[in-house]
Amino acid sequence: MTTNTTLAQVYREHPIHLRDIIPLDFNSIRSVPDSHVWPISDDFSSDHQLMVPIIDLKDPNAVKLAGHACETWGAFQIINHGIHLNLLEEVESEARRLFSLPTQTKMKALREPAGATGYGLARISPFFPKYMWHEGFTIMDSPTDHARALWPTDNARFW
DSSP, rough: OOOOOEEEHHHHHHHGGGGTTTTTTTOOOOOOOOOOOOOTTTTTTTTTTOOOEEEEESSTTHHHHHHHHHHHHHHEESSSSOOOOOHHHHHHHHHHHHHHHHHHGGGGBOOTTOOEEEEEEEETGGSSSSSSSEEEEESSSSSHHHHHOSSSOOTTTTT
């Protein structure tokens, strides 16, 4: 892979199987399928309190701290990012609207096996022995086409 290769190019060159894209329909299952049953781990106790790292963008070491958080946790929370609360609330509202749609509707925006964007499981799913209990929607560039598939007449709020 060259340094100019985009994520979309990598995804096109390494498509994944549909079984690794289509999320579990949480509304239709009556019991936990074996594909989603994770073994009990002795490495984690429920009384152990975990806190996702918080990265303050005003900290001069923010980039280094974010890198460390990615390597050790795989996630972090950002503070002092300068994004207005009302915009964050609008984004959260649209995310709730998206994920409350019926499964058949969300499937209209299913990510292609060689695609980078759309509805489905995370691209990292095939690297784990069991599937995670989640569904996601990846956006890169403009989500206009996916929004139109989900909401043919009321999609402007989403993008």
